[in-house]
Amino acid sequence: MNTLPIDDIMHAIGVQARRASARMATASTSEKALALQTLADLLRQQAPALQAENAKDVERARTGGLAEPMVDRLKLTAKVLETAAQGCEQLAKMPDIIGEIIGLRQQPSGIRVGQMRVPIGVFGMIYESRPNVTIEAASLAIKSGNAAILRGGSEAIESNKALAALVRQALAAAGLPEDGVQLVPTTDREAVGRLIAMPEYVDVIIPRGGRGLIERISAGAKVPVIKHLDGICHTYVDDPCDIAMAVTIADNAKTQKYSPCNATETLLVARGVSEAFLPEIAAIYAAKGVQMRVTPEGRPLVSRVDGAEVQDATEEDWRTEYLAPIISIKIVEGLDEAIAHINTYGSHHTDAIVTNDHRHAQRFLREVDSASVMVNASTRFADGFEYGLGAEIGISTDKFHARGPVGVEGLTSLKYVVLGDGEIRR
């Protein structure tokens, strides 16, 4: 099939994406809703056919010796497909932010100046294993009026091709260009190198995967990259605070799920509440098998708990994203030390304070330099759905352009609109 050199394939995809992007940008709200609803319908109707293609990937992965948890992530189960269909339907119903004009105000010259929200143009998405990301990315492209070029993992290629075919069908049914969302049809690694170096066709790259993938892409990209590196998130238990609330939040932030990037990895505890707080939370962590790596001052408060697995914390612990039942714990003097620790060792992802002090809360919000800063809530809330974005294409730890969970808005830009009545510059 793909006998063309990679350069020619990627060039053709780029030209088609750029051409399709003009039409995608002017798609009406109802055209986009029709495409999304059709896609949802197709995902349900074609579930057996999709699963047949998916079975090929799963079979190949097993034969190839992929670990079973990884094989699981590949599977297009009935539940995965239904969730994807519902995601499309939810997006279809969300307000359309494309074309909205904000801040239109008259200037002394008489012109009225505002900003209109428009699609970025073409985004490239690079991801691994889970084939349902194909639908998430395609539906966000449709809703945001962008064209997209998708590069999924080689292990999911048959599933992705089958899903991408449905996306084309849905676009066509709504009168939108089939090339509005294209899947790179080859698993050749060179294709990624080309995709990230075509500024004439691609406006932004969104990689989703491990740190290695993201660093490789950032280093080689000739276009902006919406990056998500580590999630070294902190929960700071302030003095004064509601101890019961602090225990509930510190428990949830660490143990509700260990693998997400927004799970808390370091617990900072104000000295004044450490005696009341630490034994309580340590009992919960001990019961759940969470290993605690603690500074010397905190050890006695934690070690006295039955079954607690305790180690000394090292400098390295403050820089580590465990994604596992491990937490580092440090007793701090108070707010200043907590903020300094977070800004020094954190990854600018998500950090929370549990406090009863209004001024402490305000200072924490203002001074902690992270994409999400929280008061009296679990860091696990840092998520596009929980934030009401309707969908999430990634979480950005950059400060430039999109910061934090990236939904439809992160795939848009604001251009200036000027409405005059014959005004000229004096």
Add this chain to the structure above:
Amino acid sequence: MNTLPIDDIMHAIGVQARRASARMATASTSEKALALQTLADLLRQQAPALQAENAKDVERARTGGLAEPMVDRLKLTAKVLETAAQGCEQLAKMPDIIGEIIGLRQQPSGIRVGQMRVPIGVFGMIYESRPNVTIEAASLAIKSGNAAILRGGSEAIESNKALAALVRQALAAAGLPEDGVQLVPTTDREAVGRLIAMPEYVDVIIPRGGRGLIERISAGAKVPVIKHLDGICHTYVDDPCDIAMAVTIADNAKTQKYSPCNATETLLVARGVSEAFLPEIAAIYAAKGVQMRVTPEGRPLVSRVDGAEVQDATEEDWRTEYLAPIISIKIVEGLDEAIAHINTYGSHHTDAIVTNDHRHAQRFLREVDSASVMVNASTRFADGFEYGLGAEIGISTDKFHARGPVGVEGLTSLKYVVLGDGEIRR
């Protein structure tokens, strides 16, 4: 003086900037106003001393054989200094957007989620000749709560050092860190190479100068660059339109000043109004000595005007930013062809339509892919002051992050704030 290797100098500047940025970010509105007002006062009080330093640069430039218009741009005249002082005072009085929280809304989980506007952190500014840019950049840094590292042209080094010393004095007077705004003290070119490759200390680079400078910096930068490349701006005279208004706007857009990036370089004229419009505008251009480069269909309409200097337009003309008394003119079928021409040949800077047709106006605003799109106004309005931004650090032709004139807001980012009352993720 500067006997340290460049690497050491730039490293030290970077460390100091990053350290100062934390305090700059939390500066209160009144502290920032005090710094800006003090700077304005110092510019007036110290005018003689500044001009003495400036005279050294001017003398050296003349001796070195710099062309007189370039020497003029170097001069810190009384008027230049007064304008700079007034700019600081205006910024001081503008509302402070740092810390504002937008869109705070409660989510189904109970948490309230919004976005807080915060400074980017540290910006690096690279510019040529005009020393008053030092004050523009410093005052924007103060107002936006960022730290800044400034690298002016070597021809203005004495002037820039004197101005930067006043900035330090003003910062100190307001209780802000003197290192909030630093001038690179060496004219060594290597310093630029280092400045653009310190992502640990610098968050964004803003180059101001010719295309060569900007392309060199973009190619070498390891941090985002707010780029301003060409300004190939169009005015499209639609059918139907008010011919008198079209003539006034097309005249102003081209001739009010020839050198700015927002001057119109190509005039597109709908066939239906070409006979009424072209001879009228051609008479004005002929009287002002503007050369017209016209497609064959339009030549007879233009050439019949007394004194008109007319040439055939070539493909190359559509891609050329003249910045001179030259304009290219093309007759088009109508709106579709005009939009296609602009999106193909333009530089996504600023484009205007003159029309009486509401649907045409709406389509032009939506479909022209430029940083500023205008209806019935002169392209010369694309400017931070005219847009009410209060100040302008540059104009971005990128789509990512800042687009169009960049003022205080372009030097900020939005982080998510989450206010809870003990909510946890289920």
